[in-house]
Structure formats: C-alpha cells, structure tokens
Amino acid sequence: MCDQEKEALLYRSVREFPDFPAPGVLFRDITPVLKSPEAFTASIDLFEGYVRKNFPQVDAIAGLDSRGFLFGPLLAQRLGIGFVLIRKKGKLPGPTESVSYSLEYGKAEIEIQSDAVDPGQKIVIIDDLLATGGTMKAAIELLQCKNAEILSCLVLIELTSLKGAEKLQPHRVHSLLQYD
Ligand SMILES: O=P(O)(O)OC[C@H]1O[C@H](OP(=O)(O)OP(=O)(O)O)[C@H](O)[C@@H]1O
Numbered sequence: 001m002c003d004q005e006k007e008a009l010l011y012r013s014v015r016e017f018p019d020f021p022a023p024g025v026l027f028r029d030i031t032p033v034l035k036s037p038e039a040f041t042a043s044i045d046l047f048e049g050y051v052r053k054n055f056p057q058v059d060a061i062a063g064l065d066s067r068g069f070l071f072g073p074l075l076a077q078r079l080g081i082g083f084v085l086i087r088k089k090g091k092l093p094g095p096t097e098s099v100s101y102s103l104e105y106g107k108a109e110i111e112i113q114s115d116a117v118d119p120g121q122k123i124v125i126i127d128d129l130l131a132t133g134g135t136m137k138a139a140i141e142l143l144q145c146k147n148a149e150i151l152s153c154l155v156l157i158e159l160t161s162l163k164g165a166e167k168l169q170p171h172r173v174h175s176l177l178q179y180d
Pocket residue numbers: 064065066067068102103104105108127128129130131132133134135136164
C-alpha cells in the first residue's frame with residue numbers, strides 16, 4: 001500500500017459521534033483504526049516515515065494520556081527508542097512536575113516524572129488528536145521545564161477549525177488526517 005492509500009484507509013476508519021461527550025462536540029472516534037490491523041499498521045507506518053525522514057536524531061517519543069499511549073509505544077519500538085508517559089494528574093509515582101490546561105470539553109492537569117527525560121534530549125510528542133491544542137501545549141511546557149528539545153508534535157487527527165496548531169507555534173504539528 002502506498003502512503004496515499006494508507007491515508008485513505010485511515011480516513012475511512014474514523015467514525016464521528018455528534019454531541020459526545022458534551023452537546024456541540026463532534027467526537028472523532030479512532031477505535032475502528034485500532035480494530036483493523038491494516039489501518040493501525042498504516043498509521044504507525046506513516047508516523048514512522050515522517051519521523052525517519054524529518055527527525056532522525058530523535059531520542060524518545062513522549063505520549064499523552066490516554067490515547068497517545070495507543071500509538072506512541074508502537075512508534076517508539078519501530079524507531080528503536082524509548083517511550084515517555086505524560087499522564088493525567090495523580091497517576092505517576094515519585095517526584096513529578098505538572099501543568100494545568102483547558103481542552104475542547106473541559107479542564108485538566110497533566111504531569112511527568114521528574115526523571116523521565118534528560119536535559120537536551122530530543123523529543124517527539126504524540127497524541128491521537130489535536131483540538132484546541134491545550135493538551136499539547138501543556139505537554140510542551142512540561143517537557144520544556146525539563147529542558148528537553150521538542151522536535152515535533154504528531155497527531156493522527158487535527159481539527160483545523162479549532163486552530164490548535166497556531167497555539168503551539170513555533171513548534172510544528174504534523175497530522176495524518178485533517179478535519180474542519
Ligand atoms: O487539543 P485539546 O483541546 O487539548 O484536545 C485534545 C485532547 O483531548 C483528548 O483527550 P482527553 O483529555 O479527552 O483524554 P483521553 O485521551 O483520556 O480520552 C485527545 O485524546 C487529546 O489528548
């Protein structure tokens with residue numbers, strides 16, 4: 001399958017649910033991607049190709065709780081590098097640092113273990129979806145607190161009308177699928 005066919009397969013695999021989890025939100029559901037070995041593999045292939053081509057110097061993948069955990073470890077394994085967890089507050093043991101943020105349908109706080117990344121480490125962040133960009137921005141702040149270098153932010157889906165990518169500048173977002 002060529003990259004265009006992989007992308008088309010992914011578009012066919014995302015479902016939408018109006019008014020979930022709150023009225024007015026059109027929820028983009030990635031579970032059919034996970035259920036299809038072909039679509040799931042296609043998503044990791046496309047992420048891997050992008051990182052190998054543009055950021056071969058990457059040291060680690062950081063994934064966002066919880067749907068970033070579905071893609072991040074597979075990508076990290078393909079690249080032969082480690083995976084770092086950025087979790088919702090209260091889930092990680094030991095010393096942590098945290099940042100509060102707002103997202104498309106609420107507020108939350110995420111954290112990272114204080115020893116999760118070394119100063120100067122080159123990190124690619126991954127999540128399933130970019131909406132307002134609040135979650136990704138908080139993750140960038142956390143990693144910057146640790147003096148990590150952020151190479152890129154990867155998402156399967158970008159909701160372009162919410163302009164999350166603008167909020168993250170000068171950091172670059174790469175999305176496999178875009179919706180208004
Ligand atoms: O760009 P934003 O407006 O910040 O929204 C995007 C975030 O929202 C969803 O996660 P959610 O907080 O619903 O948690 P989940 O992954 O555990 O379902 C999604 O997986 C992203 O992490």
